[in-house]
Amino acid sequence: MKENNKSKKTFYITTPIYYVNDVPHIGHAYTTIAADVIARYKRLSGYEVLFSTGTDEHGQKIVSSAEKANLTPLELVDKVVLKFKNLWPLLNIKYDEFIRTTEERHIKVVQEIFNKLYQKGDIYKGEYEGWYCVPCETFWTETQLTDKTCPTCGRKIEKIKEESYFFKISKYQDQLLSYIEKHPQCIQPEVRKNETISFIKSGLKDQSVTRTKKSLKWGINVPFDDNHVIYVWYDALLNYITVAGYNTDKEKFEKYWPSAIHLVGKDILRFHTVIWFTMLMAAGIEPPQMVFAHGWWTIEGEKMSKSKGNVVDPYEMIEEYGADAFRYFLMREVSFGQDGNFSKDLLIKRVNYDLANDLGNLVSRTIAMIKQFFNNKIPEAVTKKEVYDIELEELALKTIKEYNTQMNNLSINLALETIWQFIRRTNKYIDQTAPWVLGRENSPKGRLSNILYNVAESIRLITILIYPFMPGKAKEVWEQLGMETDLDKLRIDRDAHWGKLKPGILVKPGEVIFPRIDLKEKEKEEVKENIVNLISYDEFKKIDLRVGKVVSAEEVSGTDRLLKLKINLGKEIRTIVAGIRKYYSVEKILGKKIIIVCNLQPIKLKGIESQGMLLAAVDNNGLALLTVDKEIAEGSKVQ
Ligand code: MSP
Numbered sequence: 001m002k003e004n005n006k007s008k009k010t011f012y013i014t015t016p017i018y019y020v021n022d023v024p025h026i027g028h029a030y031t032t033i034a035a036d037v038i039a040r041y042k043r044l045s046g047y048e049v050l051f052s053t054g055t056d057e058h059g060q061k062i063v064s065s066a067e068k069a070n071l072t073p074l075e076l077v078d079k080v081v082l083k084f085k086n087l088w089p090l091l092n093i094k095y096d097e098f099i100r101t102t103e104e105r106h107i108k109v110v111q112e113i114f115n116k117l118y119q120k121g122d123i124y125k126g127e128y129e130g131w132y133c134v135p136c137e138t139f140w141t142e143t144q145l146t147d148k149t150c151p152t153c154g155r156k157i158e159k160i161k162e163e164s165y166f167f168k169i170s171k172y173q174d175q176l177l178s179y180i181e182k183h184p185q186c187i188q189p190e191v192r193k194n195e196t197i198s199f200i201k202s203g204l205k206d207q208s209v210t211r212t213k214k215s216l217k218w219g220i221n222v223p224f225d226d227n228h229v230i231y232v233w234y235d236a237l238l239n240y241i242t243v244a245g246y247n248t249d250k251e252k253f254e255k256y257w258p259s260a261i262h263l264v265g266k267d268i269l270r271f272h273t274v275i276w277f278t279m280l281m282a283a284g285i286e287p288p289q290m291v292f293a294h295g296w297w298t299i300e301g302e303k304m305s306k307s308k309g310n311v312v313d314p315y316e317m318i319e320e321y322g323a324d325a326f327r328y329f330l331m332r333e334v335s336f337g338q339d340g341n342f343s344k345d346l347l348i349k350r351v352n353y354d355l356a357n358d359l360g361n362l363v364s365r366t367i368a369m370i371k372q373f374f375n376n377k378i379p380e381a382v383t384k385k386e387v388y389d390i391e392l393e394e395l396a397l398k399t400i401k402e403y404n405t406q407m408n409n410l411s412i413n414l415a416l417e418t419i420w421q422f423i424r425r426t427n428k429y430i431d432q433t434a435p436w437v438l439g440r441e442n443s444p445k446g447r448l449s450n451i452l453y454n455v456a457e458s459i460r461l462i463t464i465l466i467y468p469f470m471p472g473k474a475k476e477v478w479e480q481l482g483m484e485t486d487l488d489k490l491r492i493d494r495d496a497h498w499g500k501l502k503p504g505i506l507v508k509p510g511e512v513i514f515p516r517i518d519l520k521e522k523e524k525e526e527v528k529e530n531i532v533n534l535i536s537y538d539e540f541k542k543i544d545l546r547v548g549k550v551v552s553a554e555e556v557s558g559t560d561r562l563l564k565l566k567i568n569l570g571k572e573i574r575t576i577v578a579g580i581r582k583y584y585s586v587e588k589i590l591g592k593k594i595i596i597v598c599n600l601q602p603i604k605l606k607g608i609e610s611q612g613m614l615l616a617a618v619d620n621n622g623l624a625l626l627t628v629d630k631e632i633a634e635g636s637k638v639q
Contacts, residue, residue, distance in 0.1 A: 011047040012256040013039050016264050017054040017099060017239050020080035021065035024087050025304070026297050026312035026330075026342060031263050033327050034294065034336065034412065036093045038261070040468035041407045044492050050256045052243040053088070054099035055081050058219045059232030060134045060211075070603060073218045077102060087314055091323045092471045097243050101220075101235055106242040110235050111223040113283050114209075117167065118224065122282045128164035128208040131157045136267075137232050139208050152267055156582070158560070165210040165228060172278040173204045179277065185290055187273055188410070189337040192266065192293045196273045207275060209234045237276045241285065260288035269293040292410060295339035307618060312342060321517075324470035325351050331469055332416045348517045355473075358423050359462070360514035363477055365430065366455045370507050373439040378456050378482065379449035380503035389454055392429050393498050395422055396461055400496050403465055419465050426458040456481065457501040463487070464496050473513060482507045544599040545615070545638035547628055548574070553586040556606050563589065564608055567596055570635020574598075577610035583623045595626045595638055 015031045018024065032053055039051035057077040066076040081100060088095060099106060117123045131140040133150035140150065140157060150157050177200055180186060180193065187193035210228040211219065219229030240260060245252030264272050269291065277287040299310040317326040329347045332354065334340030370378060385393075399422040406415035430451075438448040459481060467474040467487050478487055482505040490496075548567035556562035561579040563586065576596065580589075595615040602611045615626040 008255070009045075009047045010050070010255050010259055011039075011042045012050045012052070012244060012260040013042070014051075014240055014243070014260060014262050015053040016262075016268060017056040017101065017236055018084060019059075019061055020055045020057055020077045020084070021061045023080065023083045024314055026299075026314060026317075027265060027304070028084070029087070029091060029314040029317075029326075030297065030330050031265065031294065032088065032093055032095075033091060033330055035263050036091075036095070037327075037331060037412060037468045038263075038407070038410065040094070040471065040488070043488065044464070044468065044490060045404075046491050046493065048255070050097065050244070051095045052097040052099060052240070053093075053095050054097070054239060054243075055084055055101070056232065056236045056239075057081070057100055057102045058229075058235055059137050060132075060216055060218075061137055061232075063216065063218045064134060067606070074102070090318050091314060091327065094471075099239050099243050101239060103242075105248065106235075106239060107220050109242045109246055109248075110220050110230060110238050112247060113238060113279070114230060114234075115223050117279075117282050118165075120282065122168045122171065123165050123209065124168070126164060126166050126206075127162070128166075129161045130159075130208075132160050133157045141205065156560070160215070162212045162215060163227075164208045164212070165222065165225075166206040167209045167234070167275075167279070167282070169204045169207045169274070169278050172281050173200060175281055176200055176204075176274070176278055179281070179287065180273075183287075186277075186287060187269070188290055188292045192269055192337075196269065199270065200274060204274065204278075207231075233271050233275060234279070237271065237279065240276075240288070241280075246285075258286040258288050260290075262288055262291045264291060264293055266293040266295060292337070294337055295334065297340050297342045299341075300343045301341060321347060321351065322472075324473040325355060325514075328355065328416075328470055331412055333413070335413050336410055348519060348522070351514065352516050354420060355514035356516040358420060358427065359466075360512060362423060362427050362430075362455075362462075363459060363480065363513055366452065366459060367480055367507050367509050369435055369439065370452055370456065371509050373435070373445070373448060374452065376482075376506045376509070378501065378503050378505045378507060379445075379453050381450045381453040383446045383450050385450075388429055388432055389450060392426065392454055392458065395425050396458060396498050400461065400465070400492070404492065407468075415465075416469065419462060422458070423462055426455060426462070429458075430455060453501070453503060456507075457498060460501050461496055461498070464490055464492065476510070476513050480508050480510050480513070481505075542599075543597060546570075546596050546598050547593055547632055547634060547636045547638065548596040548614075549634045550589050550592050550594065553589050555581060555586065556608065559606055562606060565589070565614075567594075567612070567614075568634045569596065569598065570633060574611045575609065576612050576614060577605040577608050578614050580614075580616065580623060580625075584625070589625075592625065593628050593632070593634070595628075 013035050015035045018028050035051060039049050042049050062073050062077060066073045069076055085098065114123065130142065131145065133140065133153065133155065135155050136150055136152050138150065138152065144151060148157060149155060177197065180197060187196050209231045210222055211231060213227055213229060216229055219232060220235050222228040222230060240262065241257065244257045262272055272291045280287050297304065299312060302308060302310060304311055329350050332350060333346065370376060399418055402418045403415050406418060433451045435448055435451045459477065463474050463477045474487055546569055548569045550565050551568045551573065552566040554564050556564050556577065561581055562577055563581050565576045565578060567574045567576055597613045597615065600613050602609050616623045617626065
């Protein structure tokens with residue numbers, strides 16, 4: 001990796017800033033953990049590191065979620081941002097900056113750049129006619145579509161026709177191509193770079209970069225036109241230079257920019273290359289050192305989605321397996337850049353084989369032997385080295401070297417594989433040298449000292465190397481080994497050398513660091529949990545379910561989801577607002593007898609009070625209303 005050519009080694013790494021329309025999931029955790037691993041590694045390598053993450057708080061998507069939650073956009077973002085901020089420390093993430101796009105410092109930068117590009121003639125007024133995907137906050141032209149769904153997420157898109165400001169991306173097409181050619185590392189992995197190049201070569205069209213306030217108010221104001229707000233991506237991308245101190249802290253900016261590495265998911269690579277690089281070029285700022293696109297996680301082989309109910313909640317993972325085991329799994333399971341598959345079984349296997357058997361065992365048996373044979377004192381290597389010792393020491397040196405190369409290439413799963421080969425070799429060394437035999441009474445202790453020193457030294461080195469991945473567990477091992485320096489004060493080039501371990505230090509035998517997960521016990525627990533989830537008949541009886549007939553239906557304006565229904569419940573007519581328009585038209589639902597939850601607290605949707613809820617079954621293909629299978633009077637109780 002390149003560093004800024006200033007006197008100190010500096011390094012800047014970023015995660016995407018996450019939309020706060022919803023709570024964090026495995027995808028957010030994945031990028032943020034990867035960035036934390038790399039940041040910690042760089043700090044260990046003596047760099048001054050700026051690691052930044054944050055939240056993307058403007059745009060249509062936030063507005064829609066706020067409406068659903070009956071909150072203002074500001075209330076929603078202030079609430080959801082905490083879910084992210086509270087999660088990161090629990091996952092052992094140590095960032096330097098957290099940016100929210102609603103902060104004043106950011107708004108200022110966005111407006112400055114917007115003004116600058118407008119003055120320069122790179123932003124101009126026109127009319128946008130095309131399509132927009134709200135979940136992806138993406139504009140699509142007619143030619144990019146095969147039907148009326150979003151090419152990225154497959155969801156319904158909406159037509160837009162309105163006045164808009166445009167950014168002259170087309171002007172920068174050649175400059176962008178030649179920049180990428182001259183900086184082959186700036187988009188990684190290679191295959192993603194090639195995709196980007198072909199996209200650029202297919203022709204760049206000027207990008208709409210504002211929305212009128214008639215269609216969207218929740219955004220940063222265009223500084224010179226009161227009728228427009230800035231497009232959420234145009235605003236969001238600029239967070240990376242806001243954090244680096246653009247126009248506010250010259251020294252910081254020169255120190256960290258353009259050494260930035262942006263980690264992003266593959267789905268948002270194009271924004272981070274085509275739009276971001278050209279925006280910077282237009283503003284006269286050098287593009288970042290690298291944008292690295294990682295792959296996506298499927299869950300037990302399936303796409304993760306709310307409707308499938310398979311979204312992996314990082315809070316739950318921490319609770320069930322601990323932060324470091326989850327971190328280890330995500331970093332180890334797939335090669336960084338490729339897609340991966342998540343399942344609890346795979347995670348448990350990694351915990352049991354790699355963490356409990358290989359590493360945990362190595363640590364616990366070594367500490368136990370030092371306790372038993374040397375009264376807790378790390379022995380001295382006193383006798384001449386034998387062949388197994390030399391092999392172990394040589395492998396340690398090779399491991400550190402390869403690890404450094406792999407970490408610097410962002411081949412982070414390979415770096416773990418390299419460490420684990422060394423862990424396995426150290427375990428084998430113990431088996432080959434059989435210290436428990438040498439430890440028998442009356443045996444000379446010289447050879448035994450050597451062996452246990454070598455193993456303890458291997459564990460010390462392993463702990464330094466795993467620290468970026470599992471900072472919490474590394475600290476536990478470190479303490480059991482009797483080490484007192486803070487792990488984050490270490491430097492690989494100074495401390496990761498064979499022989500630096502000082503004999504005489506007292507080990508501190510403690511708890512098992514990586515307990516095995518007993519699958520049978522786990523299954524039992526899950527069954528128990530399900531039982532806990534059962535409700536009593538009395539609880540069920542509290543729900544007032546009744547048969548109701550749909551006597552009128554109309555579309556709610558300003559949304560494409562909602563229908564306003566009047567339901568005859570025998571003794572009364574209720575109004576219910578339901579988000580089913582995608583599956584049921586007015587004609588299709590009129591006259592149906594359906595099941596209504598009648599004693600639910602009313603809520604307001606689009607200003608209409610909804611006095612109950614209808615019941616429906618949902619699967620991957622859509623939604624089906626619950627009805628009755630023969631004629632029955634309106635208002636009949638369902639029991
Ligand atoms: N706000 C934008 C980013 C702006 S950066 C200037 C955004 N936010 S997001 O909340 O939708 O975050 C998406 C991130 O999570 C992306 O990097 C995306 O690739 C990642 N993931 C979402 N689902 C994922 C998986 N199933 N697996 C891995 N990562 C995934 O986009």
